[in-house]
Amino acid sequence: AQSVTQLDSQVPVFEEAPVELRCNYSSSVSVYLFWYVQYPNQGLQLLLKYLSGSTLVKGINGFEAEFNKSQTSFHLRKPSVHISDTAEYFCAVTIGPGLSNYQLIWGAGTKLIIKP
Amino acid sequence: DVKVTQSSRYLVKRTGEKVFLECVQDMDHENMFWYRQDPGLGLRLIYFSYDVKMKEKGDIPEGYSVSREKKERFSLILESASTNQTSMYLCASSLGGGTDEQYFGPGTRLTVT
Numbered sequence: 001a002q003s004v005t006q007l008d009s010q011v012p013v014f015e016e017a018p019v020e021l022r023c024n025y026s027s028s029v030s031v032y033l034f035w036y037v038q039y040p041n042q043g044l045q046l047l048l049k050y051l052s053g054s055t056l057v058k059g060i061n062g063f064e065a066e067f068n069k070s071q072t073s074f075h076l077r078k079p080s081v082h083i084s085d086t087a088e089y090f091c092a093v094t095i096g097p098g099l100s101n102y103q104l105i106w107g108a109g110t111k112l113i114i115k116p
Numbered sequence: 117d118v119k120v121t122q123s124s125r126y127l128v129k130r131t132g133e134k135v136f137l138e139c140v141q142d143m144d145h146e147n148m149f150w151y152r153q154d155p156g157l158g159l160r161l162i163y164f165s166y167d168v169k170m171k172e173k174g175d176i177p178e179g180y181s182v183s184r185e186k187k188e189r190f191s192l193i194l195e196s197a198s199t200n201q202t203s204m205y206l207c208a209s210s211l212g213g214g215t216d217e218q219y220f221g222p223g224t225r226l227t228v229t
Binding site: 004006009032036041043049095103109 | 166208214
């Protein structure tokens with residue numbers, strides 16, 4: 001079965017420091033990759049997505065992610081975090097043709113905790 | 117802006133009750149989804165619908181059913197609520213297939229006692 005692994009359940013980081021949130025997936029076929037963010041007491045919203053082309057994808061709020069096919073990874077980075085980045089971040093993948101293409105496979109989430 | 121609204125933010129029900137969770141989207145999206153979100157488990161798909169009156173089971177459909185009579189509205193039904201269905205329920209919609217962004221509602225936190 002396909003799976004998405006977010007290696008850290010929580011990542012504490014000081015304000016203005018860089019951060020990397022890790023995501024690995026298991027698939028031998030082409031995938032589409034997504035990062036979503038959930039701010040406290042809100043629904044999820046899309047940060048960025050990789051469909052094809054350049055492996056470095058830029059998203060909203062200064063985040064970027066790099067698709068690495070050989071390592072089956074899609075790590076999320078930000079060079080300098082702000083207190084407003086406190087949220088839970090979810091990595092997700094869609095795989096395959098047909099109806100299975102509609103289904104996102106989700107990681108367990110990583111809580112980003114910004115320390116002042 | 118796409119808006120996905122859910123009928124309640126918080127709901128408390130008793131074991132055995134029939135529970136209806138409603139979701140409405142205002143952007144004429146083809147696809148709608150119901151997820152449950154539990155700590156450490158991420159989001160798990162319960163059901164999705166790619167057209168009016170069409171539905172597909174997700175990963176955890178047991179104990180749930182859905183209804184989509186109109187394009188903008190997707191209802192999740194718990195036929196006989198149980199305590200293990202206490203969770204956060206998220207509705208989402210998308211225009212097309214797997215490459216398209218899913219837009220989420222704010223969620224309904226359901227407690228079954």
